[in-house]
Amino acid sequence: MIANLPPLNAVRAFAAAARHQSFSRAAEELHVSHSAVSRHVKLLEEHLGVLLFERRTRQSSLTPAGQAFYEHVSLALAQIANAAASLKSGRRVRKVKINVRPSFAVRWLIPRLPAFMALHPDIQPEVVTSTLPPDQTRERFDVVIRRGEADWATNLQPQVLLDDEIILVAAPSLIxxxxxxxPGDLLKHTLLTGRTRRRDWQDWARHADIAIRRDQPVLKFDHLHLVLQAAVDGLGVALCPTSLLGKDLASGRLISPFPELRLPLTRYYxxxxxxAGRDAQVFIDWMFSRIQQDVVDNDPELSLQ
Structure with missing residues (x-):
């Protein structure tokens, strides 16, 4: 595992550049030159074999691959920093184990976790992914999150976490x-769908009062975050829960051609x-605060402007 690590100085430079969306501001943070940050990022791209940034005259923006890599790297670097701070201060790090589905982990939880870790450096979140119904006899966790109340173990009491809706999204180039x-223009495109959300297109089409052709081109993926990556890459149109859109709309990687046409989804619980210890409640309270902040930060109309 250690032998497969990328050059860590390059990873650190990449994370700073990704956070600021600027090589110059990353250089200021790291107290190095702009060219040094650029060299580190280029070295990392060569090591990974993918392009992480789209270089522009005054700004560098993350590619879809770069965004996905940053979401994981930022969490890992925060964990390293917290572990080092705990050792230096002699504090005991407490852990909260959170069990979520893969798409919720990638699209909602992981991008927000660095904020939790900055607020609560003594609490270390441990994220495990599973598609199984919540059951402590099968796997240990402190907090579990799932959509809907079906098939929960009898010793768990599901509580409402988040309301959700589904909307149509696509890459700007495709539109x-x-x-x-x-909505009928949907029939001109390939439909992107996930294995765990097979009924979404039928339900949305009924809601939009259109009929999907039997010979409609369809691309299927294992998880929703793969569906959205395919949408960003322009392979087709996708349906996405608004809770899992992240920054794709705000950044312009995806747009919603009919932002007012939304289909209510089953809540998250x-x-x-x-x-579980008291730190589990600290984590839950933080989730609710983030959900409220997201409502304030996000464009309520999900407009194309």
């Missing part, structure tokens, strides 16, 4: 090449283990 004047 520019084939105009979306009405959370459960707490009977033997």
């Amino acid at each position: 520019q090449n084939t105009a979306f004047n009405s 959370y459960g707490v283990s009977q033997d």
Whole structure:
């Protein structure tokens, strides 16, 4: 595992550049030159074999691969920093084990975890992913999050966490090449779908009062975060819960051609283990505060402007 690590100085430079969306500001933070940051990022891109940034005259923006890499790297660096701070101060690090589905982990939880860790350096979140119904006899956790109340173990009491809706999204280039004047224009495109959300297109089409053709081109993926990556890459149109859109709309990687056309989804619920410590409630309170902040930060209309 250690032998497979990328050059860590390059990872640190990449994380700073990704956070600021600027090589110059990353250089200021790291007290190095702009060219040094650029060399580190280029070295990392060569090591990984992918392009992490799209270079522009006055700004460098993350590619989809760069965004996905940053979401994981930022969490890992925060964990390293917290571990070092705990050793230096002699504090005992407490752990909270959070059990979530993969797409919720990648699209909602992991991008927000560095903020939690900055607020609570003594609490170390441990994220495990599972698609199984919540059951402590099968796997240990402190907090579990799932959509809906079905199939929860009897010793867990699901509590409402987050309301959700589904909307249509696509890459800007796809919309520019084939105009979306009405929901019926959907039939001109390939539909992107996830294995765990097979009924979404039928439900949305019924809600939009259109009929999907039997010969409609469809691309299927294992998880929703792969569906969204395919949408960013322009492979087709996708349906996405608004809770999992992250910064894709704000950054312009995706747009919603019909932002007002939304389909209500089953809520997210959370459960707490009977033997969970008080830190589990700290984590839950933080989640609710982030959900409220997201409402303030996000454009309520999800407009194209």
